[in-house]
Amino acid sequence: MAGKLREISVWDDGTGTGERFFCMTAEPGGSFEEELHSLMDRYRESGGDGGDEFLLRFHVSDPARQSELLSRVVKGRRSYVSIVGQPPANGSRVALEAWHLGGMLGKSKEETEEGTVLVARRKHYRLFLAGRRTAAVCGSHDQMQEEFRWLDRVAAAQGGTVPALVHRTWIYCRDIDNNYRGLVEGRNESFDRYGLSPENHYIASTGIEGCTETPGRLLHMDSLGIAGLKQGQVRYMEAPDYLSPTHLYRVAFERGARIVYGDRSHYFISGTASIDAAGNIVHPGNVKRQTVRTLENMRALMERSGGSLSHLKQAVVYLRDWADRDVVECALMDSPLAHVPHLLLKAPVCRPGWLVEIDGIAVNGAGDSSFAPL
Structure with missing residues (x-):
């Protein structure tokens, strides 16, 4: 699966302050050490070893056994490294996501x-x-x-x-x-x-x-x-006719946050599922239709905030049951996420009725010249 998917996306305005995003999953079949080294070689060959690395997050199948080796492999890295027990859905032992920021002083x-x-x-x-x-x-x-x-x-x-x-x-x-x-x-x-x-x-x-x-x-x-940041640079993403405010079901988080700079906008889409304007689960039991509705909700959030799903630079797809991976991946291939680097992980959502959840980061050139550029 990893070889068929786009693994790198770039936002670049030609000023040397661009951004790169990586989503890579190991090929299954080897030991954890073999898969990790092969994945890191692939990441390095794709330009992932530069000094502009900001975030490097690993998703592993068995952190109790694997974290010690992984920590040794990344020791000394001058980026933020996170290790999460969330098995890749393709049956491998490790996947990674990375965010690189060009132009750091x-x-x-x-x-x-x-x-x-x-x-x-x-x-x-x-x-x-x-x-x-x-x-x-x-x-x-x-x-x-x-x-x-x-x-x-x-x-x-x-x-x-x-x-x-x-x-x-x-x-x-x-x-x-x-x-x-x-x-x-x-x-x-x-x-x-x-x-x-x-x-x-x-x-x-x-x-x-x-x-x-x-x-x-x-x-x-x-x-x-x-x-x-100055007042007005943080804008909250909402689409209340598609998905409810979270406080309706007694939780507290924003559906997404848009950070507006002079030269670009960052969009941080929170974990999004198949939910409606009243906070109900849509299409219970049908993972394909839940995936489609989740993407509709994400599209609404982006479009109400001056963007589109095509501006996504990376996404993480969480599955309750990894037996659903082929159905979900097929639905993603019929959507704008077909062109977006993404990971598919086994990670149940907060309600058992939700079979899939997706979050992501988008970047576009919709800045506001009254603010300083990033």
Whole structure:
């Protein structure tokens, strides 16, 4: 499957500050070490070893056994590295996604026992990725609150607060059918503490099945922050006639966030499923029709925000049951995602009735000259 799919996309305006996105899945059949080295060779040969690497996220089949070797392979890398237990749906042991930012003036990476923070400096902005490495408390509710308390300290070190600086999170939840409610309640209470509401908006997010190598760690979160934004640069993506605001079913995250710069826009689409304007599951039990509806919802979000699905640069497709992979991939090949690098992973969604979820990053040239370029 990997050889048939587009694996790299580029946004480039010719100024040397372009961006590249990679989505690559190993060919199945080898040991983890063999598949990992083959995948990294392919990534390197495709230009993935440059100093502009910002994010490198691995999706693996067995993090308890594989994380030690993977950590050795990527040791010393000057980018933010994330390892998530989400098996590739093609039966291989490892897949990767990467985001490269051209034109960085510098990068700094701080790794402590508590977590990792990677800061990329541009002329007018600082983009940072952050993730906690350990859990000192038990239960998904308390661990979710712990994640945000640690992120509070990260944001303060960047000169702001979580609501002001953090605009995208990816939350991975071990055994989501049992632990998602604690995630939701812990996040809701954290957002209440920040004073966030449907009126002044939450943070774009994906909350999905995923695990670390540590069995007692029920949650971990990757967060993207941006320092230097002015009022009006963050715009929230909505299509309420297609998919409901999340607070209607008592969760708190934005459907997507558009960040407008002088030269481009970034679109961070949260995990999106087959949902309607009232918050109901559409096409229960039919994974093909759920995939089509999910794409319709994503299209509506993009088009209401000055973009289109053709502006997607990468996507991650999460399946509850990897037996559905061929049906879902066939539906994707009949959509704009046929031309977008994407991964297909086994990762159940927050409600058992949702069989597929998709998130993604889009970039286009719809900037606003009243703001500084990225």
